[in-house]
Amino acid sequence: NRAASKLLQANITSFEATLLRRATASSSSSSSGVLRRALSSKNVTAAAADRRLAGRRRFYNVVGIAPSIAPVKPDKNNKVTNGDNTVQSPISAGVDGTQSATGVTTSIKDSSKWTLRLNPNKDNDNNKEEWYSVTLDGRAIRTPLGLPFALPSPALALAVASEWDSQKTYLQPAQMPIMTLCCTAIDQVASDPTAHQTDIIRYLRNDTSCYWVDPTEDRVLNRQQAQAWEKLHKTVSSELLGLPDDLGPAQAVGGSDALLISRKSDGNKMSGLPHPPLLVEKAKKWINSLDAWTLTALYSACAESKSFFIAAAMIFEATQHAKGECKVATRDPKWAVQAARVEEEFNIEMWGLVEGGHDYDRLNSSIQMHAASFVAQNVAASFHLDGR
Known part of the structure; x- marks a missing residue:
């Protein structure tokens, strides 16, 4: 795939010079020693130390990538052997190292399917050069749960390495x-x-792109919604879900209509928009078919846009582009940000921008959408190019 190959090469070239400069300027300090000192500080409990790791000082000099093995099934103690030359992630699995949020797990619940969700074609030939890890001072990093951080794409590994290398004095996981x-x-x-699959369906039932302002109340905002969401529902329904052209999602026009049709009733057993059952069924089938990487990207885009249709359109185009099946990008991350922020941008035009608020929201939305699209596209490109 020529387009995907150029994408991978561009990412590799852009970071290659940085890695070389960092390597020549590196010192021989050991990251493990710094980690031990941080955890053994006086008057700091293990839990408190864990909470402080996210804002700790940078403890490494050289960032790189290295070949890794494909994910293998964890043992009964939730461990995966991948050599001893590793460094634990300074990012906590939860706010305080515990199961502190809904849906957050601190152990592998179903190890039999864990490998398959990360590598859906694991039965095919996979040599270790096809998977990559990120290294800090030559030591491969691990995830917050202590699992090997193995990625199926060199471009993805380079992007993560770039994020680690961009950390200056203190580590900022939010960046x-x-x-x-x-x-x-x-x-x-x-x-x-x-949990992620269920939440995505919740976004579908309350999709922001299905709530339209009444044109008799505000025709300007209605026109902007039409411009941002033009053919969105038809594209997702017909091209992605394979539904007939005349079958689309339920849509509400105006506040009173939205309250009326989205409330729980005899005809609408669940709160939210009463989408056709076939549409919901097809959406669930597609969501359940996604590998862990793509599902994570889709969930992130849904959470940022508050819309299944906007997120699905962007992720679907990213994966199609990686496979060479999409020649012209029309649902890229830039479009997704604009489509997700129609009402907020309209309010900014009307009432002005709040510095330190709206501008940060714009930036964060762009970062999250581009990150989700990047992950989905590179994973799809890697699996497609390698025949996996």
Whole structure:
């Protein structure tokens, strides 16, 4: 695939010079020694130390990538052997190292399916050069749960390495969106995707792109919604879900209509928009068919856009582009950000921008959408090019 090959080469070239400069300027300090000192500080309990890891000082000099083995089934103690030359992730599995949020797991629930969700074609020929890890001072990093951080794409590994290398004095996990998505895929989604799959369906039932302003109340905003969401529902329904052209999602026009049709009733057993059952069934089938990487990217895009249709359109185009089946990008991350922020941008036009608020929201939305699209596209490109 020529397009995907160029994408991988561009990512490799852009980071190659940085790795070389860092390697020549490196010192011989050991990251493990710094880690031991941080955890053995006086008057700091293990839990408190874990909470402080996210804002700790940078403890490494050289960032790189190295060949790794494909994910293998963890043992009964939730361990995966991948050599002793590793460094634990300084990002906690939870806020305080515990199961502190809904859907967060601290162990592999279903090890029999964990490998399959990360590597859906594991029965094919996979030599270790096809998977990559990120190294800090030559030591491969692990996920917050202590699992090997193995990625199926060299471009993806380079992107994560770039995030680690961009950390200056203190580590800021919030500035590492691709690392976050990959850790979530390995530790959480591959273990048990149920919570993420369920939440995505919730976004479908309350999809922001299905709530339209009444044109008699605000024709300007209605026109902007039409421009941003033009043919969105038809594209996802027909091209992705394979539904007839005349079968689309339920849509509400105006506030009173939205309250009326989205409330729970005899005809609508669940709160939310009463989409056709076939549409919901097809959406569930597609969501359940995704590997852990793509499902994580889809969930992140849904959470950012509050829309299944916007997220699905972007992720679907990213994967199709990686396979060479999409020649013109029309549902790229830039479009997704605009489509997700129609009402907010309209309010900014009307009432002005709040510095330190709206501008940060714009930036964060762009970062999350580009990260999700990047992960989905590179995973799809890697599996497609390698015949996996």
